[in-house]
Amino acid sequence: MYKDTSTAEIDIALEKAVKAYHQYKTYTLKQRADFMRTIALEIAELGEELIDTAMAETNLPQARLQGERARTIFQLNSYADAAELGNWLEASIDTALLERTPPKPDLRKMLIPLGPVVVFGASNFPFAYSTAGGDTACALAAGCPVIVKAHPAHPKTSTLMADAILKAARKTDMPDGIFTHVYGAGFESGVYLVKHESVKAVGFTGSFSGGKALFDLANQRKTPIPVFAEMGSVNPVFLLPEKLATETETLAKQMAGSITLGMGQFCTNPGLMVAIDDKSLDKFIVNLKREIEAITPAKMLHQGIAANFNEKLEKALAQKGVQLIGQTDDTQTEGKVLISVATASGKTFLANPVLHQEVFGPYSLIIQCENEKELLAVAKAMEGQLTATLMATTKDIKNHQQLLDEVQEICGRFILNNVPTGVEVALAMHHGGPYPASTDGRFTSVGADGIKRFARPMSYQNWDDEFLPNELKNGNPLGIWRTVNNELTKLPLDEKNV
Amino acid sequence: MYKDTSTAEIDIALEKAVKAYHQYKTYTLKQRADFMRTIALEIAELGEELIDTAMAETNLPQARLQGERARTIFQLNSYADAAELGNWLEASIDTALLERTPPKPDLRKMLIPLGPVVVFGASNFPFAYSTAGGDTACALAAGCPVIVKAHPAHPKTSTLMADAILKAARKTDMPDGIFTHVYGAGFESGVYLVKHESVKAVGFTGSFSGGKALFDLANQRKTPIPVFAEMGSVNPVFLLPEKLATETETLAKQMAGSITLGMGQFCTNPGLMVAIDDKSLDKFIVNLKREIEAITPAKMLHQGIAANFNEKLEKALAQKGVQLIGQTDDTQTEGKVLISVATASGKTFLANPVLHQEVFGPYSLIIQCENEKELLAVAKAMEGQLTATLMATTKDIKNHQQLLDEVQEICGRFILNNVPTGVEVALAMHHGGPYPASTDGRFTSVGADGIKRFARPMSYQNWDDEFLPNELKNGNPLGIWRTVNNELTKLPLDEKNV
Incomplete structure (x- = not known):
């Protein structure tokens, strides 16, 4: 056609x-x-x-x-x-x-x-x-x-x-x-x-x-x-200890929703969750498994995307040290796929670049870190991302200043206690992270x-008012903001300046 | 050492x-x-x-x-x-x-x-x-x-x-x-x-x-x-008919000064002059020759730059259709070179890419165009430039609207009746032209x-005021200009906004 x-x-x-x-x-x-x-x-x-x-x-x-x-x-x-x-x-x-x-x-x-x-x-x-x-x-x-x-x-x-x-x-x-x-x-x-x-x-x-x-x-x-x-981007979410301990169930619900929103087909889909391996994380995993498995998968955008997801998922799950911890029932029909979550240790992640790559679709990997030091190492090992998210209490933030510093280096949007999916169309939005999230962050x-x-800047030197673009004329006929002699103003030029 | x-x-x-x-x-x-x-x-x-x-x-x-x-x-x-x-x-x-x-x-x-x-x-x-x-x-x-x-x-x-x-x-x-x-x-x-x-x-x-x-x-x-x-950049100067006819001598003096300023070792040195071939241009050439030949060359920055100039000058002057019309006396000592100006027809220029290239040093080539159409073709054939200059009366400008339009496409700074040398350090300066004048114009x-x-943009989503950079805090403690809900302001956020 x-x-x-x-x-x-x-x-x-x-x-x-x-x-x-x-x-x-x-x-x-x-x-x-x-x-x-x-x-x-x-x-x-x-x-x-x-x-x-x-x-x-x-x-x-x-x-x-x-x-x-x-x-x-x-x-x-x-x-x-x-x-x-x-x-x-x-x-x-x-x-x-x-x-x-x-x-x-x-x-x-x-x-x-x-x-x-x-x-x-x-x-x-x-x-x-x-x-x-x-x-x-x-x-x-x-x-x-x-x-x-x-x-x-x-x-x-x-x-x-x-x-x-x-x-x-x-x-x-x-x-x-x-x-x-x-x-x-x-x-x-x-x-x-x-x-x-x-x-x-x-x-x-x-x-x-x-x-x-x-x-x-x-x-x-x-x-x-x-x-x-x-x-692509894996949009890491860092689940910090106090937050994870105090809001385990809420976080699991939030994350399950974000991972599966639109069948994971958003560029801000959270493909990695990073936390210190403790009892709260175990509880979070149990909750997340339950939340994920309760979801009825929808079809992916088209058969090619579903096939690509299945191929990448299979590869991700086949990596040494990666353990599948939750998956929807086998509903595999044309265009449908298995929503999946898995875990791996910090060491496994640090040693295997395959785990750093995006699996476009409803899949997320939880990185279980031994301690704060490994959490930081995992953050530093990541490539450029569109977003990075911190799930954290005020105390968590105060206790993780170096992590905050390093995470900012790898992302274009830094989120606190929101999920990364949902990209607001607003001036203060930045959707473009350091390479390879985008070619020009x-x-x-x-x-x-x-x-x-x-657009590109153009400088006009010594032109008569008559021939300048309206945007730059003495009288500011469009009434736009301009920086005149280093001061932002909407005023026309003073007579003394012309 | x-x-x-x-x-x-x-x-x-x-x-x-x-x-x-x-x-x-x-x-x-x-x-x-x-x-x-x-x-x-x-x-x-x-x-x-x-x-x-x-x-x-x-x-x-x-x-x-x-x-x-x-x-x-x-x-x-x-x-x-x-x-x-x-x-x-x-x-x-x-x-x-x-x-x-x-x-x-x-x-x-x-x-x-x-x-x-x-x-x-x-x-x-x-x-x-x-x-x-x-x-x-x-x-x-x-x-x-x-x-x-x-x-x-x-x-x-x-x-x-x-x-x-x-x-x-x-x-x-x-x-x-x-x-x-x-x-x-x-x-x-x-x-x-x-x-x-x-x-x-x-x-x-x-x-x-x-x-x-x-x-x-x-x-x-x-x-x-x-x-x-x-x-590099050749910074073309377009000498339009009425201006050239009415200010022939002044223009020759101005251009001779700009071509030889700092022995031509500025990135904004005018390496090309373009005009319609008429009696005024003949007179301009006679004047320019006299002005140039009256100048005493200084040493170039170092022997390597002088050698490079001599090599490129020799190549430029050896091109078919290029005619040397003015040169300083033979004062060749270590580091000194011959200040030179030459002419070529529009056809010659259009047919030979060598003539489009920069000869870093005190050399400039006058392109003699048959008519307005060829003048426009010469402008359109040029690569990206740091600057382009128009020497023109008000009437010239009105008569050459298409030329103005095309010349803007090839430069980062567009100058009227000033020489391109002299780069003001100011906010409204743009020093960077379309490729190959710079890698990112x-x-x-x-x-x-x-x-x-x-620098690169970073978006913070949902952060408490306490953890935001000072530049973005509610109270605007630095008193900087910010765009708040699409309006430029120095005011702190309203209570209703926080």
């Missing part, structure tokens, strides 16, 4: 995207925001057809998809608001001092768009991180045309979304080429896109191997481009700061 | 740097700023010994070095001020909404340091972009210990600077390992440093081949790290925004 887009078609799309870029970057922030808000409206207009189509393609339940649709619409609207507010532009002005020797020139800086952006749809978020998802919204907000490589697992859903975007583009008079949808069952079209000289940045959500391949391709180009790949893929991924 | 630092010594230095990092990152912004200001004082204390040493090692004249010392001190002080002001932290807070379904957690985000940073000293700025230069200042401001690979062309100067930094570190009670100076005549120690797992970022100013090699090494690490390499190496190169 969805024929692979040919390289010739991609060339034409990118030629159009480049033309669209030169027009779109001159559009006002308000025009960009209106376009995004219209996309949100068009998505809402799709109604139940969108939900039904996604249910058929992804195995995700109705309520989850309704929630994800609301989130996708919220993202588009909130990033549109942020785009228009203009704080992300980081506008700054240093006025001239002509009497100085040598004269100090007038300098004005703001972020400008990078150019056409390629976005790879994710399988686990068919709306929020796919065709009309967060990466697309951020790129459009920044002033960049978008070329989406539709995820082959949900082409119909993606096409509905693409049609909504194109309808919104027509309604708001966007240039032809502002958005293109590309289909491809294999890797070829993705590789071709990332190597294309007209492409200036890449957004990706998916596996480590996929993200790493794109990152390497992009760095090997004649002109390297940034790749923002949000990849300095940027977020959730929240309006994600707009900055697709 | 300066023995190469061994890999064993580097290992020890990095072990200390990691320890220092864990301490230093807990220091207040004020403590960091005080350390930097004390370095500035210690540099001033070095007095004439610093200038004399640098004169002997670099061939740079006294006045230039005095100016560069003032700039280095200014950088340290102004980045210290910026560090303390805290705007660069991009602190943001989204307060909880516990009554929402699901409850919205409290999220607080700010930039935190990356870890130990390696800085490669530059040959052309023995103070401002070397041991105690801009990269070092930015990394210290961000909270990162620094390991400097001293530039082998001025080891004594670098050692004086390193001693000043270490003295300031002792005076302000900085942890052992906060700063290390590494010597190495060859590439080995630099390569070893960039591959070292304890190193988290790299700052570099120098050649394209050097910067590219470090960039590739860093990307091939198991855990890739960012490399901020500021590399999204970051600047001049101005306080350069601090952000060595």
